[in-house]
Amino acid sequence: MNAFGIDLGSSNIRIYNGIDDSFMMEKNMIAVEGKDTLFAYGDSAFEMYEKAPDNITVSYPVTNGVIADIKNMNTLILYFINDLCKGNIKGSDYYITVPGDVTEVERRAFYDLILDSNVKAKNVYIIEKAVADAVGMDIDVKTAQGVFMVDIGYQTTEISLLSLGGIVTSRLIKMGGQKFDDSIKAAVRKEYNLFIGDKTAEKLKIAMRDVQQSGQNAVVYGRDIITGLPVEKEIDTEIVFESIRENIETIIDGIKQILERTPPELGADIYHNGIFLTGGGSELVHLADMTADATGLVVNISEEPVATVIRGVNRIMKEKHFSSLARSVEDAG
Numbered sequence: 351m352n353a354f355g356i357d358l359g360s361s362n363i364r365i366y367n368g369i370d371d372s373f374m375m376e377k378n379m380i381a382v383e384g385k386d387t388l389f390a391y392g393d394s395a396f397e398m399y400e401k402a403p404d405n406i407t408v409s410y411p412v413t414n415g416v417i418a419d420i421k422n423m424n425t426l427i428l429y430f431i432n433d434l435c436k437g438n439i440k441g442s443d444y445y446i447t448v449p450g451d452v453t454e455v456e457r458r459a460f461y462d463l464i465l466d467s468n469v470k471a472k473n474v475y476i477i478e479k480a481v482a483d484a485v486g487m488d489i490d491v492k493t494a495q496g497v498f499m500v501d502i503g504y505q506t507t508e509i510s511l512l513s514l515g516g517i518v519t520s521r522l523i524k525m526g527g528q529k530f531d532d533s534i535k536a537a538v539r540k541e542y543n544l545f546i547g548d549k550t551a552e553k554l555k556i557a558m559r560d561v562q563q564s565g566q567n568a569v570v571y572g573r574d575i576i577t578g579l580p581v582e583k584e585i586d587t588e589i590v591f592e593s594i595r596e597n598i599e600t601i602i603d604g605i606k607q608i609l610e611r612t613p614p615e616l617g618a619d620i621y622h623n624g625i626f627l628t629g630g631g632s633e634l635v636h637l638a639d640m641t642a643d644a645t646g647l648v649v650n651i652s653e654e655p656v657a658t659v660i661r662g663v664n665r666i667m668k669e670k671h672f673s674s675l676a677r678s679v680e681d682a683g
């Protein structure tokens with residue numbers, strides 16, 4: 351099919367390529383040299399992050415789930431699509447996801463992005479991120495009532511209540527994997543006098559599950575704050591986890607607030623079906639268990655959390671039954 355599906359995250363960009371039926375995921379990052387010379391994009395820009403000299407600026411154009419840097423986001427879209435089209439962009443349809451709890455202007459920016467980026471879009475459709483998540487987790491959202499979706503990403507957690515394919519309530523909170531990494535950095539600094547980079551903090555976070563299961567300590571490289579020298583240190587991940595506990599509680603508080611506002615009839619469905627948890631951040635060790643304990647609900651986890659949205663987009667694009675879940679902006683009003 352001559353169409354592309356796009357999920358723009360604060361950390362990752364995912365594209366479903368309908369022309370050859372494939373998926374791609376890269377860092378949603380750009381490296382610019384000087385004022386405005388493109389130096390690298392995607393995963394190769396990420397490689398340079400925290401390593402590049404001062405004349406190269408490496409940044410994420412999406413901040414807190416919305417497009418903050420339109421110019422660079424336009425450039426990224428054009429380059430990614432051009433790569434997927436092997437340098438020969440033809441007119442295609444585009445399906446782009448948007449967070450539920452954003453302003454009309456922020457929502458419009460996703461649509462305009464595609465129209466303004468020279469990818470020769472024929473039609474542009476918008477899909478609510480939470481709806482795509484639900485379809486990506488194999489929920490038949492068109493008939494299901496009371497679906498409680500939580501997507502924990504890099505900078506945002508989107509908590510949504512869905513019914514019959516639409517959003518009843520949605521809340522976007524500024525909490526996610528990046529905050530977990532920041533907490534880890536602060537804890538390692540405080541407990542071990544060790545300064546570590548963002549990438550090391552993230553690796554430590556991802557390794558935590560395995561490390562705790564094996565009962566061993568993690569080993570990280572950083573700069574000793576006292577001597578100023580690069581060193582390797584063994585880290586007790588239990589101590590590090592304590593620093594993230596508060597972040598998880600913020601998410602749980604957000605979930606509880608939406609649960610409290612859920613109309614009783616929908617609440618009964620949620621009681622039966624539980625919470626659906628996805629997004630890369632949801633893989634954090636203990637997070638799903640803590641959520642289940644705090645809410646008393648079953649927590650269903652996604653098999654492939656970073657790709658749930660784009661899998662849902664793919665199905666909405668392909669399956670006729672779901673076609674009404676994608677709306678052109680005119681219809682969306």
Ligand SMILES: Nc1ncnc2c1ncn2[C@@H]1O[C@H](COP(=O)(O)OP(=O)(O)OP(=O)(O)O)[C@@H](O)[C@H]1O
Pocket residue numbers: 358359360361362363414415502503504505506507526527528552555556629630631632633634635655656
């Ligand atoms: N196994 C894992 N354990 C813990 N965290 C993980 C794991 N895998 C990925 N993550 C985290 O998931 C986050 C990225 O998730 P995701 O791709 O869903 O975010 P995004 O869609 O780019 O951001 P957002 O939805 O906030 O705009 C990163 O912070 C990453 O460290």
Ligand SMILES: [Mg+2]
Pocket residue numbers: 358359360501503504629
């Ligand atoms: Mg996301």
